Amino acid sequence: MALLEIENLTVTFETAAGPLRAVDGVSLAVSEGEVLAIVGESGSGKSVSMLAVMGLLPWTATVKADRMTFGGRDILSLSPAARRKIIGKDIAMIFQEPIASLNPCFTVGFQLEEALRQHMGLRGQAARRRAVELLEAVGIPDPEERLGHFPHQMSGGQCQRVMIAMAISCNPKLLIADEPTTALDVTIQKQILDLLMRLQAEQNMAMIMITHNMGVVAETADRVVVQYKGRKMEEADVLSLFEAPKHPYTKALLSALPDNATGDRLPTISDFAIDDTPYTGAGA
Structure with missing residues (x-):
């Protein structure tokens, strides 16, 4: 049985111009120990789908x-x-923006320990020891000193590691990583991805990786869901998706990779040239 199952999810926002359907009939599932990637361009409903699961969408x-x-x-x-x-x-x-997601008014240690108090019942020195262990686990040097730092005193990569430490602090069964390497340089991106995959394997967590980076998908995922205009276009195991994509949008995404460029310029994806009818064959 899948750990998380979603069938026919729709998310509609009330706007001044009328209802806006950001997610339209998305279905997906992820099992224990599995890594599922959700890919698609900005605005395709990837993050909104997962924020709906978390219950973090606004009242609109x-x-x-x-x-x-x-x-x-x-x-x-x-x-x-x-x-x-x-x-x-x-x-x-x-979350996507680690510095924006951390509260600038509280120290890293306070924010780490808050989750431990809320969900694990740890207090005082027990919470502090666990917070130090978590910072050590995500590769932050001098963890005891860092507990007293505020987010603005840390680099973007360090803030991302703090976010990962907070996310794994209570040993979750499912970890949702929303563009975890956004705005990080290539070297730090590699370190963060390696860290996530090591923690996922050690704890046998299910993971949903939200990204538009097909290279990240190839490196991390077992299965892939492709979203476009709020709808699921295609779903397949990662090897099948790269070797034999079925949907025109998936093919367009893969053709836009630098390695697949045939001329001086990368091909663009024209909104008018894409069939937005979901592929309903095997694996979809």
């Missing part, structure tokens, strides 16, 4: 699904209090 959003379960429990029917016991503990998320 209406979330509906035929089925949204985690460990067999219906997430959407849970009370806010019951959902809070799962979110941050069994399901954790690494």
Whole structure:
């Protein structure tokens, strides 16, 4: 049985111009120990889909699904209090902008220990020791000193490592990584991806990797969901997707990779040239 199952998820925002459907009938599942990548251009509904799972969308959003379960429990029917016991503990998320996601008014140590107090019942020195262990696990030097630092005193890569430490602090069963290497230089990107995959393997976590970087997909994923205009276009195991993509949008994404360029310029993806009918063959 899948750890997380989503069937026919729709997310609609109320705007001044009228309802805007950001996610339109997306279905996906991820099992324990599996890495699922969700790919697509900006605005395709990748992050919104996962924020709906986390219950972190604003009040202007209406979330509906035929089925949204985690460990067999219906997430959407849970009370806010019951959902809070799962979110941050069994399901954790690494957000796109680490510096913006950390509270600038509190130290790194306070923010790490807050999750440990809330979900693990740790207090005082026990929480501090665990916070130090977490910073050591994600490769931050001088972890005891760093606990007293504020986010602005750390680099973007270090803040991303702190976010990862917070996400894994309660040993989640599912980790959602939303563009975890955005705005980081290539060397730090590699370090962060290696760290995530090591932690995923050590803890046998399920992971959902949200990205538009097909190189990251090839390096990390077991299966891939391709989203376009809020809809799932195609789903396949990672080897099948790269070797024999079925949907025109998937083919266009892969043709835009630098390694696939045939001339001086990379091919562009024309919105008018893409068939947005989902592929419904095997594996979709």
